[in-house]
Amino acid sequence: MHRRAVLSCLVFLCLAGGRAGADPEFWKSEWPRTDFGRTAVESWVEIQSGGPPRDGIPALDAPGFVKVAAKRGIEDREPVIALEVEGETPRAYPVRYLMWHEIVNDTVGGMPVAVTFCPLCNSGIVFDRRVGGRVLSFGVTGKLRNSDMVMYDRETESWWQQATGEGIVGEMTGRDLRPLPSWMESWDEFRMRNPDALVMAEPASGRSYGRNPYVSYDSAARPFLYSGELPPHGINPLARVVRVGERAWPVERIRREGQVTEAGVTISWSQGQASALDAARIGEGREVGTIRVRDGSGADVAHDVLFAFHAFWPEGRWMLR
Known part of the structure; x- marks a missing residue:
């Protein structure tokens, strides 16, 4: 699909979802349990409908897994989100599934986690689902803020910003989800490094897994x-x-320097990963490479690779050289 057609489709979804949704009174019928009197959002117009309704993008719970050696159908260069918890078998969550579900609620070694991916800002983050002694599970509101997914927890129906992990509306306003070290890499990289690992099984949802509905989006x-x-x-x-x-x-x-050591971390780039937001087939996307971030001891560091940095960290520091 040509880029113009994709953007036209996105605009249609926006209109179908109703721009009038930037008003808590309008949303209360859909979200009767959400406390709109508590919010970190300065203006409600910051939050807009992305098109799909609440749970129109269905989050997944307790996914199945198969051994890496038995997995078929994923192209070598397709991205996966890798999660390697100490003492546990490494797990890969293919972006071909996250593209259509955006959140996977899972448990790894007794730790409840939320694996999240927002296609519109390329943000892929794994969070610990425990907040203040409670275990939360997450769904997709269908709302966007600064082009980033707004999640909600099913326990309090508070809204959360995916890129920051911050509660922005409701009882959990001001609370933060703890990000876990994870990274996006190619399926080939993951399985070569972890031949005995686990990979998420294909959901039984009848989606066009492997297809990118946002063709040429990251060239817009x-x-x-x-x-x-x-x-x-x-x-x-x-x-x-x-x-x-x-x-x-x-x-x-x-990419140009290959590796940079600054501000207490070492960031490296390696070839082999396709953009999930370029070609019609994810595995055919242009080269974007794999980023790894480690501290001085070589341990993996929680990070993100996204488009929306300036929108959420306007006073953040740009490391340009």
Whole structure:
């Protein structure tokens, strides 16, 4: 599908979802348990309908897994989110599934986790689902803020910003989800490193797994439904950047230099991973490479590779050289 057709489709979804949704009174019939009197959002117009209704993008719970050696149907260059918890068998969550479900509620070694992926800002983060002694499970509101998915927890129906892990509306406003070290890499990289690992089984949902519904999206002029300030320093609004805390490194810089050690972390780039947001088939996307972030001891560091850094960290530090 041509880029213009994709963007036209996204605009249609926006209109179908109703721009009038930027009003808590309008939302209360759909969200009767959400406490709209508590929010970290400065203006309700920041939150817009992305098109699908609540749970129109269905999150997955307690997914099945198969051995890496037995898995078929994933192309070598397709991205997966890798989660390697100490003492547990490594797990891969293919982006071909997350593209259509966006959240997977899982448990690894007794630890409840939420594996999340927002296609519109390329943000893939794994969170610990425990907050203040409670275990939460997450779904998709169908709302966007700064082009990023707004999640909700089913226990309090509070809303959460996926890119930041912050509660932004409801009882959990101001609470934070703890991000876990994880990273996006190619299926081939994961299985070569972890031949005895587990990979999420294909959901029985009848979706077009392996197809990218956002063809050429990461070559667009700006993110979908984003009207805020664009990144400084001439950085393209849909250029991938590595975020560690409130610092951002352009992926292009890491690719060019191969490895950068700064601010207590070492960030490296390696070839082999396809963009999930380029070609009609995910595995045929252009090369974007794999980013790894480690601390001084060599341990993996929680990070993200996304488009929306400046939108959520306007005072953040850009690591340009």
